[in-house]
Amino acid sequence: MAMQFTFGEGLEVTGMLDVANRYQGGPGFIHGGILTTAFDEAQGMACMVLRRPVVTGHLQIDFAAPIPLGSVLELRARIDGTVRRKVYTSAEARIVEGPFADPDVVVATSRGLFLTVGAEHFDRAKDFVDGVPVSPHGTSSV
Numbered sequence: 001m002a003m004q005f006t007f008g009e010g011l012e013v014t015g016m017l018d019v020a021n022r023y024q025g026g027p028g029f030i031h032g033g034i035l036t037t038a039f040d041e042a043q044g045m046a047c048m049v050l051r052r053p054v055v056t057g058h059l060q061i062d063f064a065a066p067i068p069l070g071s072v073l074e075l076r077a078r079i080d081g082t083v084r085r086k087v088y089t090s091a092e093a094r095i096v097e098g099p100f101a102d103p104d105v106v107v108a109t110s111r112g113l114f115l116t117v118g119a120e121h122f123d124r125a126k127d128f129v130d131g132v133p134v135s136p137h138g139t140s141s142v
């Protein structure tokens with residue numbers, strides 16, 4: 001997914017997503033699965049501060065308002081806490097440009113549980129990365 005990320009103060013990560021026409025769900029609006037993917041990416045990126053690989057264990061999205069095609073979404077994500085391998089994260093989305101833009105209105109929220117994993121988690125699938133035996137892209141689609 002084509003998102004641009006910046007790392008701010010307080011360990012918060014900001015991701016920007018142009019809501020392209022190919023992300024359409026219902027006519028004129030973003031597909032919920034696309035928005036879920038954007039949250040997954042942003043919250044996963046927030047976990048990078050741990051300097052250990054993580055995978056998503058549980059992700060819960062509240063879709064508070066429809067998000068139109070042509071808008072620009074800002075997702076702010078962070079780690080709220082860790083317990084052993086569990087990494088609790090949260091994020092909010094706001095429309096900051098284009099149709100319905102209002103940076104004071106949260107249009108969706110997410111809470112996610114990530115688990116730190118060892119390299120062996122990805123080693124099992126290394127022959128399938130990008131569908132080819134040896135990929136130059138490693139194990140992330142980002």
Ligand SMILES: CCCCCCCCCCCC(=O)SCCNC(=O)CCNC(=O)[C@H](O)C(C)(C)COP(=O)(O)OP(=O)(O)OC[C@H]1O[C@@H](n2cnc3c(N)ncnc32)[C@H](O)[C@@H]1OP(=O)(O)O
Nearest residue numbers: 040041044045054055056057058084086113115117140142
């Ligand atoms: C380089 C650039 C990168 C750039 C970064 C880019 C970010 C990209 C982000 C994308 C990330 C993805 O989409 S990842 C793809 C989607 N996710 C996956 O494929 C994960 C598939 N699931 C699994 O592999 C597994 O279930 C795991 C690893 C999540 C957990 O299995 P496990 O390792 O055996 O852990 P397990 O012992 O069961 O659980 C450990 C602790 O977590 C808790 N726990 C486990 N799962 C859950 C759950 N769903 N809900 C609640 N709690 C859970 C357990 O109760 C336990 O708590 P306690 O006993 O300790 O209290």
